[in-house]
Amino acid sequence: MKKVLIAVDETEGSKSVLSVFQNMVRPPESVILVHVQQIEGKSLMIDMLGEPEMSTLRESLKGTEHKAALDQKSEKILSFYRRELENGGLVSVKTVIRDGVPSEEILKVAQEEGVDLIITGFNGKTFMQRLLGGSVSKEMEKNSPVPVLVAKNPAEEKYGWAAAEPLKVKASR
Amino acid sequence: MKKVLLTVDQTDGSQSVLSVLKTMVPGPEFVVLLYVTRTSGENWIERPDERGLGSPEQILDFYRKEVENGGFVSVKTMVRPGIPSDVILDVAQKEEVDIIIMGSNRNSLLQRLSAGSVVKEVEQNAIVPVLVAKKVGRKKSITCDWRGEVYAA
Numbered sequence: 207m208k209k210v211l212i213a214v215d216e217t218e219g220s221k222s223v224l225s226v227f228q229n230m231v232r233p234p235e236s237v238i239l240v241h242v243q244q245i246e247g248k249s250l251m252i253d254m255l256g257e258p259e260m261s262t263l264r265e266s267l268k269g270t271e272h273k274a275a276l277d278q279k280s281e282k283i284l285s286f287y288r289r290e291l292e293n294g295g296l297v298s299v300k301t302v303i304r305d306g307v308p309s310e311e312i313l314k315v316a317q318e319e320g321v322d323l324i325i326t327g328f329n330g331k332t333f334m335q336r337l338l339g340g341s342v343s344k345e346m347e348k349n350s351p352v353p354v355l356v357a358k359n360p361a362e363e364k365y366g367w368a369a370a371e372p373l374k375v376k377a378s379r
Numbered sequence: 380m381k382k383v384l385l386t387v388d389q390t391d392g393s394q395s396v397l398s399v400l401k402t403m404v405p406g407p408e409f410v411v412l413l414y415v416t417r418t419s420g421e422n423w424i425e426r427p428d429e430r431g432l433g434s435p436e437q438i439l440d441f442y443r444k445e446v447e448n449g450g451f452v453s454v455k456t457m458v459r460p461g462i463p464s465d466v467i468l469d470v471a472q473k474e475e476v477d478i479i480i481m482g483s484n485r486n487s488l489l490q491r492l493s494a495g496s497v498v499k500e501v502e503q504n505a506i507v508p509v510l511v512a513k514k515v516g517r518k519k520s521i522t523c524d525w526r527g528e529v530y531a532a
Contacts, residue, residue: 207403230478232405236489323403328502344499347483347511353399355510356502 207234211321213312213342214241214287216279219359220327224290226357227325236298238319239287240312241280243305244272249351260306276301316352325355383407384476386467387414387442389433395484395512397445400480404510411474412456414439423508464500471505496514521525 211228214220227237245263267273284301289300304311316324326343347354387393400410409516414435437455446454455474459466471479484496502509 220442222508230508232403246517280506317392322483337498341504353395353510353512356506358506358508 207231207232207322209236209238209319209321210234211238211240211312211316211324212287212291213271213324213326213346215284215327216283217327220287222357222359223325223327224287224294225359226229226355227291231323231325231355233296234322236300237291237296238321239291239299239301241272241283241303241314242277242308242311243280243303244308245276247303247304250314258321262327264305276305280367308342310350312342312346313349316350321352323353323355324350325357326357381407382409382474382476383445384411384413384467384479385442386463386479386481387412387438388482393442395448396480396482398448399443399510399512401449404478404480406450407452407477409453409455411470411476412439412442412446412454413467413470414456414458415466416458417458426522448489456513460487464504467497467501468504471507476507477510477522478510479505480497480512483511483513 210231213221214223223333230336245260245267280303284303288299288301302315304315312324312326324346326342343354343356347356383400383404385396387396411429428435435458439458443454443456446452456478459470467481468477479501481498481501498509498511502511
């Protein structure tokens with residue numbers, strides 16, 4: 207396999223990509239590490255921001271302290287993952303920072319770089335998160351032209367509904 | 380890696396799971412091949428790529444041969460009825476697989492517009508990683524013009 211894209215963010219859920227990459231993926235020739243900055247903050251209306259609004263937002267952020275802080279955070283995240291990957295023996299790691307709608311930006315990079323596989327973490331743990339936040343991995347998988355591997359952290363997800371057993375009701379007298 | 384759950388059906392899109400298994404995943408020791416049969420009355424959308432490939436057993440046989448061709452590996456086949464996402468998650472848990480590999484049934488424009496909920500459900504509720512394979516030979520980027528025709532960009 208030539209190229210793998212690994213999409214990461216600052217959440218704990220992202221770290222599962224590391225163990226999945228080490229154990230479940232054939233070593234590729236190179237890895238593209240992508241972090242998508244959320245310049246619109248934690249807005250839930252991100253889907254409604256079109257390209258014109260986004261570029262206006264980017265323009266107004268240029269050179270500001272906020273942007274510098276975002277860049278610093280991206281660098282920290284990417285160098286953490288880069289170090290982990292290089293420690294695992296991987297030689298060719300390229301880091302990419304983008305901003306905008308995460309699923310779209312990841313797919314853009316995937317197409318530009320011509321990757322063979324996309325690996326992403328999964329963050330939809332709580333019901334409310336899933337209801338309101340949407341899911342980067344779901345959106346991305348829907349539109350991706352290449353296979354998508356959604357990494358999970360078994361230790362954290364143990365008690366999902368799928369593992370729930372039916373209640374055994376005792377008859378009482 | 381020890382155990383892989385491969386979910387297959389009679390559509391062409393399923394064959395992409397084979398190429399993914401062979402090229403992207405380091406050889407597992409054990410493969411569980413699962414075919415979920417549809418309970419009746421479920422489909423109101425015509426699936427154009429469904430061909431009369433044969434019975435579940437025949438289809439599983441085809442996949443078993445393909446998997447075993449790749450090298451020595453233990454294969455277990457299963458045919459189960461029910462709601463695909465529920466069955467997949469159930470089998471994954473009972474068999475204690477390390478990863479689930481499934482196809483994406485979004486090859487035509489109509490299918491891409493419709494729900495595609497099996498992958499979403501499995502992806503959200505699985506406790507192990509889920510690898511969604513895409514149809515082999517699909518053009519790298521496909522866009523749609525206002526008349527709804529699909530062409531490759």
